[in-house]
Amino acid sequence: MYDRQQLIRLFHERALKFGDFTLASGKKSTYYLDGKQISLHSAGLRLxxxxxxxxxxxxxxxxxxxxxxxxxxxxxxxxTAAGELDRKLDGFLVRKEAKGHGTNRYVEGPVQPGSKVVVIDDVVTTGGSALLAVDRILEFGCQVVCVVGIVDRKEGGAANFAARGLPFRALLSIEDFGIQPPTV
Structure with missing residues (x-):
């Protein structure tokens, strides 16, 4: 069901762009990985x-x-994939801003305080977005047992997670696309 080489090919075909880019971290880069081109594509999301x-x-x-x-x-x-495998799993989403009505929560979904959770990000550079999600889900009362990314750009994210005592894994690294990460 998971074909690593096919995922790499899809990134090359759909999501890897070259030029001058400013990343969410504020860093400048000569390439950009648009993770949404994979996660909003049927075959990409399945992989x-x-x-x-x-x-x-x-x-x-x-x-x-x-x-x-x-x-x-x-x-x-x-x-959906977990359901196909008969694995019980809940999901949650973390808002950038608390909802202005109702529960005024940052965290949405059936997750409960005390739950062991994994935080996901598509492309990890410094890990800033994932760490914000970690902070919000910790405030909610959950235990973060791992942070995962689809692609690790190898620009400090893993070190930032390690500094917080958070295990980190990624499906792919920037090196899988023939790009050497900068010295961090």
């Missing part, structure tokens, strides 16, 4: 979803989620 379940097969967790809007399709895909 990512089954790949993440395989990557996390030895991790004890009850829910997976991350920052909305980037994590939204990934969470839905992983939940």
């Amino acid at each position: 990512v979803s089954f790949g993440l379940l395989e990557l996390l097969k030895d991790v004890d967790y009850a829910a997976i989620g991350g920052m909305s809007i980037g994590a939204d399709p990934i969470v839905g895909g992983v939940l």
